[in-house]
Amino acid sequence: MKWNTGKILSKREALTPxxxxxxFEDTPVTYRALNREANRVAHFFxxxxxxxxxxxxxxxxxxxxFLACYFAAAKLGLIFxxxxxxxxxxxLKYQINQCNCRLLVFNDQFSENIAPIRQSLDVTPENFIxxxxxxxxxxxxxxxxxxxxxxxxxxxxxxxxxEIIDLDDxxxxxxxSGVTGNPKGAVITHAQTYFKCFQIINYTDMRxxxxxxxxxxxxxxxxLAAVSTxxxxxxxxxxxxxxxxxxxxxxxxxxxxxxxxxxxxxxMRFVMDTDIFDTVDFSSVRFAFGGGEKTPQSFFDExxxxxxxxxxxxxxxxxxxxxxxxxxxxxxxxKAAGLPNxxxxxxxxxxxxxxxxxxxxxxxxxMGPNVMKEYWDMPEETRNTIVNDVLHTGDLGYLDGDxxxxxxxxxxxxxxxxxxxxxxxxxxxxxxxxxKIQKVAIIGVPDEKWGETGKAFIVCHQGETITQKxxxxxxxxxxxxxxxxxxxxxxxSMPVTVTGKLKKAVLKxxxx
Numbered sequence: 001m002k003w004n005t006g007k008i009l010s011k012r013e014a015l016t017p018x019x020x021x022x023x024f025e026d027t028p029v030t031y032r033a034l035n036r037e038a039n040r041v042a043h044f045f046x047x048x049x050x051x052x053x054x055x056x057x058x059x060x061x062x063x064x065x066f067l068a069c070y071f072a073a074a075k076l077g078l079i080f081x082x083x084x085x086x087x088x089x090x091x092l093k094y095q096i097n098q099c100n101c102r103l104l105v106f107n108d109q110f111s112e113n114i115a116p117i118r119q120s121l122d123v124t125p126e127n128f129i130x131x132x133x134x135x136x137x138x139x140x141x142x143x144x145x146x147x148x149x150x151x152x153x154x155x156x157x158x159x160x161x162x163e164i165i166d167l168d169d170x171x172x173x174x175x176x177s178g179v180t181g182n183p184k185g186a187v188i189t190h191a192q193t194y195f196k197c198f199q200i201i202n203y204t205d206m207r208x209x210x211x212x213x214x215x216x217x218x219x220x221x222x223x224l225a226a227v228s229t230x231x232x233x234x235x236x237x238x239x240x241x242x243x244x245x246x247x248x249x250x251x252x253x254x255x256x257x258x259x260x261x262x263x264x265x266x267x268m269r270f271v272m273d274t275d276i277f278d279t280v281d282f283s284s285v286r287f288a289f290g291g292g293e294k295t296p297q298s299f300f301d302e303x304x305x306x307x308x309x310x311x312x313x314x315x316x317x318x319x320x321x322x323x324x325x326x327x328x329x330x331x332x333x334x335k336a337a338g339l340p341n342x343x344x345x346x347x348x349x350x351x352x353x354x355x356x357x358x359x360x361x362x363x364x365x366x367m368g369p370n371v372m373k374e375y376w377d378m379p380e381e382t383r384n385t386i387v388n389d390v391l392h393t394g395d396l397g398y399l400d401g402d403x404x405x406x407x408x409x410x411x412x413x414x415x416x417x418x419x420x421x422x423x424x425x426x427x428x429x430x431x432x433x434x435x436k437i438q439k440v441a442i443i444g445v446p447d448e449k450w451g452e453t454g455k456a457f458i459v460c461h462q463g464e465t466i467t468q469k470x471x472x473x474x475x476x477x478x479x480x481x482x483x484x485x486x487x488x489x490x491x492x493s494m495p496v497t498v499t500g501k502l503k504k505a506v507l508k509x510x511x512x
Contacts, residue, residue, distance in 0.1 A: 004165040005190045006042075006075030008197075008233045009035040010158055016208070020237045023211075023256060024064055031235070034064065034071075036156035041072035043154040048103060048127060052077030052163040055099045055173065057123075058219075059083045059092065059106040059114070061242045065131045065147060066218050067228065069105050074190065075158070077165040081173045081185075082219040084497075085110060093117045095175050099185055099376050103127040105147065108139045118143065134242045167191035173376050174221050176317045185376035186317045193229060195369040196320060199341050200230035203324050204260050204287045210236040211284075213258035215244040215267060221320040222290075227262050236260075246270035250280045257284035261308070265295050266496075268310065272302060282308045289313060289324065296433045297334060313338055314407060318372045319391055322346060323405045335429075336404035337397075344368040346405065348398055358401045361408050361423075364393045396423065413504060415444025415452040422454060422483050430478045431456065431471065436464040439494050441502055442485050454485035457507055459494055466490070 009031065012021065017032035050056065056078050060066045066082075073080040081101055083092060092113060096104065100122045106114055108130050118128060130144040140146045171190045175183040188196075200206070212231040216223035231238045239256055241248060250271050253261060263271070268290065271277060288303075289311040303310050314323040314337035323346065325338035340346040348362040349355050356362045371391045374382040385392055396408040409423035416422070424442035431440045439459040444452040460466055468488050475484050495506035 001167045001191075002164050003167050003190065004074050004077065004169075005171055005193045005229070006038070006071050006073075008074075008229070009038055009071045010075075012232065012235055016235050019208070019235060021232060022064055022067070023237060023239045025241055029064055031232075034067065034232075037064065037068040037151070038071040038075065039156050039158055040151045040154040041068045042075045042159040044151055045072055045076060045078065045103070046159060046162075047154075050076065050078055050102060052161055052165065052169075053079065054103075055079045055081050055101045056103040056105070057081040057083055057096050057101040059085055059087075059104065059110050060131060060219075061085055061107055061134055062215070062218050062223070062240050063107075063131070063134055063242055065105070067232075070218075070224075072159075074165075074171060076161045077163060077169060079170050079173055079187075081175075082224065084175070084219050085217070087113070089113045089117045093120060094182060095185070097122050098182075099173050103129065105129040105131060106144075107134060108132045108141075109135045111139070111141045111144070115141065115143075165190065167194070170373060172224070174224070174317050184378055184381055186372040187374050187376050188225075189373050192370055192373070193225070194233075195343050196225040197230040197233040199321060199324075199343050199370065200226055201234050202342050203321075204289070206230065206234045206236055206260065208235040210234070210259045211239055211256050212236050212260045212262070213239040213249075213252060213256070214262040215240060215249055216262055216264060216290075221315070221317045222262070222264070225320045226315075244270075246274050247276055250274060250276055253285060254281045259284055259286050261285050261288040261290075263288065263290040263310065265291055265299070268303070269299070272299075277306075282306055287311075287327070291337075298433065300334070311338070314405060316393060318385065319344065319366055319368075319370050319393070322366050322368075322370065329404075333400075333402075333404050336400070336406050338405065339403055340366070340405065341370075343370050346399075356398070359398050361396055361398045364395045364397045364405070364407075366391045366393065413443070415454070417444075417447070417450045417453055417482055420480075420482050422452075424454065427454065427456075427475065427479055427483050427485065430475060431458075434466070434471075434474050436460050436466045436470070441494060441504060441507060443504055443508055445487075447486070453487075454483070456485035456488040457491050457494070458488055459491060 012031040013035040019031050020028045021031040021034045022029040058069050070080055104123045128144040129147050130140045131147040132138040167190045170187045172188040173185040175185050214227040218224050288308055291312040311325040315321040322344045323338045324341050344366050346366040347355055350362045367390045398406050409425040413424050428440050438461045441457045442454045445455045447453040495503040
């Protein structure tokens with residue numbers, strides 16, 4: 001079908017031109033203004049010689065320019081590659097070259113990461129585009145083009161792509177977080193992008209008068225697929241800032257009367273730790289969802305007391321928000337991730353590919369229109385991950401009798417102690433409720449007697465410490481003794497991705 005994601009903005013200008021699309025750093029941007037900026041960017045890209053199928057990368061914080069480049073790419077059939085703005089030079093080099101990007105748009109504060117590698121990138125010398133204005137400085141390096149000066153001279157009418165764009169054409173390459181090994185580029189089509197919009201609009205019962213607040217990074221599937229694109233598709237108002245500030249995040253909810261809030265667990269923890277948390281009025285929020293890490297029940301309870309009922313979910317770059325907690329779920333389901341969303345079929349199977357029954361632990365697999373098309377230029381990894389159109393998530397879990405999904409662990413994180421399988425996440429979910437423990441991660445380490453035993457890495461709350469004896473005492477009666485970690489190590493912080501996902505491989509490298 002001949003259609004593309006860029007139609008979202010062009011239709012919004014036609015239907016609701018004066019409606020506020022974005023409130024960015026307290027400045028409103030209408031749908032007309034955002035669409036015309038995207039059109040100017042598209043004409044600029046065309047003059048650069050970019051054609052359908054070419055890849056362009058952005059290394060940008062959350063900002064209107066990010067979305068203008070995103071929709072400009074969609075209108076031309078270009079493939080958009082958002083880069084995690086926390087990456088260092090060599091990580092950027094790998095991703096930019098792995099998909100042969102021809103153009104790079106970046107914030108001026110990231111030029112120090114681009115400069116050392118720019119001559120070894122596939123990007124042509126005249127295609128380094130610098131965005132300024134979000135750091136308090138205006139510092140365009142001599143080897144880059146100033147975005148603002150370049151874009152303003154181009155026309156704002158709709159561009160004409162060199163080829164007709166189809167819904168099945170690739171649109172975005174989202175690189176996995178790289179928890180282990182090199183990141184893989186998940187290819188998302190225009191059609192899949194629309195289905196992601198429909199599922200979030202349906203899930204949140206989104207309306208055009210909603211104020212949708214989030215500070216999830218746009219370079220991540222959550223910020224792009226679960227927040228910004230659905231909000232703009234529905235014609236709601238997206239509320240965001242260039243960087244996360246816990247106090248501002250809390251105050252913005254009250255000031256702008258946000259009605260939908262998306263927050264990663266890590267971010268909401270910071271909000272709860274602010275001095276103003278207890279004084280902010282959250283009564284405008286009718287729907288809040290998010291997640292990103294193991295979360296103790298006490299966390300949700302504290303938010304409930306403030307009237308902020310945060311709903312968890314489960315997803316991957318390869319299939320974002322595949323499981324979402326219903327708003328009316330009974331309290332007995334609080335430890336679940338939720339139900340498979342409107343556009344996901346999900347089940348549990350064993351190593352032989354046989355479907356398992358309720359409460360049987362096995363591999364989580366899924367299919368549906370949200371599942372990525374492939375990994376960019378990685379046919380073997382694609383074949384191992386998508387088998388007969390079924391996505392193998394690499395996670396272990398089970399479905400209860402009502403179809404709610406419970407995450408047990410990553411398959412690769414399971415270890416065998418004696419003859420028993422041990423799922424670290426099961427033990428971690430108990431320990432995280434200990435009043436002294438802020439975060440915990442358990443890995444399997446070699447043991448002469450048992451083959452492997454658990455080692456717990458623990459970050460304590462400020463001013464607290466904990467002993468192995470206290471850990472054992474807390475676990476006693478809650479999990480079987482063979483699951484107890486045989487040793488613990490206190491550390492100052494956990495190595496995590498931009499969305500708070502734990503990098504267990506880094507723990508293993510650093511401490512074992």
